[in-house]
Amino acid sequence: MKALTFTLxxxxxxxxxxxxxxPDRLDGMSVAEIAKLRIGTSRRPALVGDIFKIRGENRxxxxxxxGSRRFDRVGAGMSGGMLFVAGDAGAQAxxxMSGGMLxxxxxxxxxxxxxxxxxxxxxxxxxxxxxxGPLAGEMLGMEGGVLxxxxxxxxxxxxxxxxxxxxxxxxxxxxxxxRMIAGSIVVTGRVGAxxxxxxxxxxxxxxxxPETISPTFIDCGRTDIAFSGLFDRYLIDDKILDKPLLGRKxxxxxxxxxxxxxxxxxxxxxx
Amino acid sequence: MLIRLTGGExxxxxxxxxxxxxxxxxxxxxxxxxxxxxxxxTYDLSGCIVMAGAIDIHxxxxxxNVNTARLLLPEQHAAHLPRPADTPLSxxxxxxxxxxxxxxQMGFTTVVEPAMSPYNALHTHLELADIxxxxxxxxxxxxxxxxxxxxxxxxxxxxxxxDYVAWTLASTHSLGVKVINAGAAAAFKENVRAFSFDDVVxxxxxxxxxxVKTLQxxxxxxxxxxxxxxxxxxxxxxxSADTASVTxxxxxxxxxxxxxxQFYGYGTEGKRKFSSEAARLAxxxxxxxxxTIDVGQVMFGQTVTISSDITRQFLAIGNxxxxxxxxxxGDGNGGGIVPYRYKKNFYxxxxxxxxxxxxxxxxxxxxxxxxxxxxxxAPFTSYPELFELLMSxxxxxxxxxxxxxxxxxxxxxxxxxxxxxxxEIAIMTRAAPARLLGLKDRGHLxxxxxxxxxxxxxxxxxAGMFREAALVFKNGELVVENGKVxxxxxxxxxxxxxxxxxxxxxxxxxxxxxxxGLSLDWFTFPDxxxxxxxxxxxxxxSS
Numbered sequence: 037m038k039a040l041t042f043t044l045x046x047x048x049x050x051x052x053x054x055x056x057x058x059p060d061r062l063d064g065m066s067v068a069e070i071a072k073l074r075i076g077t078s079r080r081p082a083l084v085g086d087i088f089k090i091r092g093e094n095r096x097x098x099x100x101x102x103g104s105r106r107f108d109r110v111g112a113g114m115s116g117g118m119l120f121v122a123g124d125a126g127a128q129a130x131x132x133m134s135g136g137m138l139x140x141x142x143x144x145x146x147x148x149x150x151x152x153x154x155x156x157x158x159x160x161x162x163x164x165x166x167x168x169g170p171l172a173g174e175m176l177g178m179e180g181g182v183l184x185x186x187x188x189x190x191x192x193x194x195x196x197x198x199x200x201x202x203x204x205x206x207x208x209x210x211x212x213x214x215r216m217i218a219g220s221i222v223v224t225g226r227v228g229a230x231x232x233x234x235x236x237x238x239x240x241x242x243x244x245x246p247e248t249i250s251p252t253f254i255d256c257g258r259t260d261i262a263f264s265g266l267f268d269r270y271l272i273d274d275k276i277l278d279k280p281l282l283g284r285k286x287x288x289x290x291x292x293x294x295x296x297x298x299x300x301x302x303x304x305x306x307x
Numbered sequence: 308m309l310i311r312l313t314g315g316e317x318x319x320x321x322x323x324x325x326x327x328x329x330x331x332x333x334x335x336x337x338x339x340x341x342x343x344x345x346x347x348x349t350y351d352l353s354g355c356i357v358m359a360g361a362i363d364i365h366x367x368x369x370x371x372n373v374n375t376a377r378l379l380l381p382e383q384h385a386a387h388l389p390r391p392a393d394t395p396l397s398x399x400x401x402x403x404x405x406x407x408x409x410x411x412q413m414g415f416t417t418v419v420e421p422a423m424s425p426y427n428a429l430h431t432h433l434e435l436a437d438i439x440x441x442x443x444x445x446x447x448x449x450x451x452x453x454x455x456x457x458x459x460x461x462x463x464x465x466x467x468x469x470d471y472v473a474w475t476l477a478s479t480h481s482l483g484v485k486v487i488n489a490g491a492a493a494a495f496k497e498n499v500r501a502f503s504f505d506d507v508v509x510x511x512x513x514x515x516x517x518x519v520k521t522l523q524x525x526x527x528x529x530x531x532x533x534x535x536x537x538x539x540x541x542x543x544x545x546x547s548a549d550t551a552s553v554t555x556x557x558x559x560x561x562x563x564x565x566x567x568x569q570f571y572g573y574g575t576e577g578k579r580k581f582s583s584e585a586a587r588l589a590x591x592x593x594x595x596x597x598x599t600i601d602v603g604q605v606m607f608g609q610t611v612t613i614s615s616d617i618t619r620q621f622l623a624i625g626n627x628x629x630x631x632x633x634x635x636x637g638d639g640n641g642g643g644i645v646p647y648r649y650k651k652n653f654y655x656x657x658x659x660x661x662x663x664x665x666x667x668x669x670x671x672x673x674x675x676x677x678x679x680x681x682x683x684x685a686p687f688t689s690y691p692e693l694f695e696l697l698m699s700x701x702x703x704x705x706x707x708x709x710x711x712x713x714x715x716x717x718x719x720x721x722x723x724x725x726x727x728x729x730x731e732i733a734i735m736t737r738a739a740p741a742r743l744l745g746l747k748d749r750g751h752l753x754x755x756x757x758x759x760x761x762x763x764x765x766x767x768x769x770a771g772m773f774r775e776a777a778l779v780f781k782n783g784e785l786v787v788e789n790g791k792v793x794x795x796x797x798x799x800x801x802x803x804x805x806x807x808x809x810x811x812x813x814x815x816x817x818x819x820x821x822x823x824g825l826s827l828d829w830f831t832f833p834d835x836x837x838x839x840x841x842x843x844x845x846x847x848x849s850s
Contacts, residue, residue, distance in 0.1 A: 171382065172382065
């Protein structure tokens with residue numbers, strides 16, 4: 037069966053809420069029914085058929101042929117299947133996803149992977165602020181799964197993260213892993229100011245020593261632990277990185293002692 | 308304009324005229340049938356019941372703590388999306404706008420915010436002025452403030468005490484006085500974490516009992532229609548029934564209102580040391596004509612507890628759901644915001660049953676009031692379901708089957724077969740609140756009353772009937788039709804307006820200068836601060 041493909045007719049004139057177009061919700065729907073779904077958010081909201089040409093029949097493999105910064109909530113709430121966006125995405129891509137695989141081939145906006153609990157989200161370009169972070173008032177950010185950004189991430193990546201693996205390959209903005217509760221965040225490339233700000237527990241794993249850090253972190257020197265080798269191997273096996281990240285005896289900061297102080301920043305030495 | 312309501316069944320226990328008759332409305336008031344005049348507009352209400360607009364005496368709808376709760380729980384706004392049709396663009400869930408509309412849709416026309424900190428008065432009145440359709444009123448909080456405790460400690464004359472209470476009522480534009488966990492918030496500042504009726508506030512040497520009795524006497528002497536509104540000590544704690552019991556005994560012939568008694572209906576029996584003492588408290592209330600109570604019924608689901616009882620809220624931090632709280636150890640009472648989800652487990656089931664026991668075991672509907680202590684026991688939007696539980700045994704039995712059986716075994720609920728009649732509902736939600744608050748112009752459908760009228764379409768679904776009023780008139784204006792708001796208008800805030808004693812004003816000026824280094828003008832405000840035409844309406848004292 038061929039993948040269900042949504043081909044973008046023209047750039048949309050309003051923000052779209054694409055959370056309806058996920059394998060779980062399209063299962064069993066005819067193309068005609070899908071074309072009538074409301075995805076616009078303005079006073080005269082657009083329907084799927086207004087924006088996309090629809091082809092293909094495999095409801096568990098969805099492709100958006102062409103993207104836009106106005107594609108909000110792509111793959112939000114998906115629990116299985118595969119979804120590809122050949123282009124950009126807007127805010128909250130993969131929000132609350134709990135399974136399956138979501139790939140965005142270009143850049144995406146803020147709150148990508150917000151509150152995701154499972155599955156794999158891959159962003160081949162850059163992501164906006166609050167990557168994997170909670171919306172206002174929510175207590176938890178990412179709660180599980182794997183989120184990979186092949187480009188850069190904005191500020192507050194991994195805010196209030198609780199579980200799972202978040203990997204950013206070309207550096208990130210300020211306050212990476214802020215208010216983190218647990219989980220692992222990998223960053224290769226330049227890290228902005230104050231990583232781990234108010235983190236309680238969890239691990240920030242860098243390929244270099246962070247430049248500015250809150251004074252409430254303590255330098256613990258070099259650590260000789262099995263974890264670094266084990267995790268390096270996982271990152272390569274899982275095709276997240278192609279060479280080891282931490283190496284033997286990474287450097288370590290402990291903190292943030294402004295709060296619980298059980299978190300750690302591990303980083304590769306000698307670079 | 309002359310309006311005639313015809314064919315409806317009038318439920319009006321005050322005037323003793325339940326049954327079919329016509330109602331006439333002219334210029335916002337209910338009038339006798341005018342001779343020789345024809346109605347400009349006639350509504351055929353066959354198949355409907357007609358009651359006065361309902362009055363809620365205890366619902367936290369505005370003020371600093373309510374606003375802090377909004378700030379603490381912004382995700383409630385997201386839960387409100389997609390936005391309901393036809394609401395203003397800037398509107399989110401839980402706003403002043405929705406408060407007024409939702410109350411009106413259920414046929415409520417007057418609501419009392421029962422806990423206004425004096426220093427929050429301006430904010431509270433601004434917020435109330437932003438609530439459309441309904442009339443509002445406030446009770447002002449005293450009893451943990453340094454000035455009052457010092458007066459009691461120094462054994463000041465009762466005249467001075469009265470002057471202070473009158474000054475507070477006047478300067479905060481409120482309808483009555485509330486005392487919240489008397490003395491405990493002051494003791495909290497000295498690290499006291501448990502405080503009962505005969506405990507003494509450190510540094511002042513004043514007991515909780517003394518504070519309550521002093522305020523009760525002052526309120527009574529001043530002729531404030533609403534008796535002192537007491538939020539007793541030890542709210543929500545197993546064994547708190549004893550505290551409520553001694554508080555009820557302390558009325559000593561003077562009226563006293565005990566708020567949300569359900570939260571004090573707990574004993575220490577059973578495996579979990581948490582049981583129902585509702586039967587005992589109900590009997591005590593039945594035998595003491597001085598006391599009136601409101602229930603504070605718990606219903607299931609997510610809510611947020613908002614209270615100026617800082618001691619209680621501080622102890623509840625561990626139960627917060629979601630896990631976030633705001634505790635303000637502020638001047639006077641301070642306050643605490645603790646979100647909470649009432650579950651159908653042992654504790655939730657017991658609390659639910661205790662509330663219903665109180666409703667059903669207190670015989671006199673004139674002395675038991677209908678509240679959920681919004682939003683502490685449940686949001687006010689759950690009132691229709693609660694009406695159904697009171698009016699139908701079958702609804703209670705059906706609900707009981709979903710709940711924790713071992714909790715219900717510790718209550719008398721299973722043996723209670725009482726069902727409220729429509730007359731009793733009308734007394735409890737209309738006539739009695741009006742009398743309790745001294746509002747002679749509402750709560751009934753006699754000639755001369757304000758035309759606050761709620762019309763419900765009779766149906767088998769009691770909750771549905773009360774959720775969507777067929778018609779609601781506020782001051783004679785049609786505001787709700789078929790459960791939808793059709794007309795927005797601005798109600799007034801009801802207040803007493805005692806003339807403050809000049810010597811007391813001077814003393815308060817000196818006190819604020821000395822204590823805060825600020826002029827008293829920072830704490831008081833003129834009517835013109837509220838940007839509405841005639842934001843207030845006066846209620847007279849009874850002396």
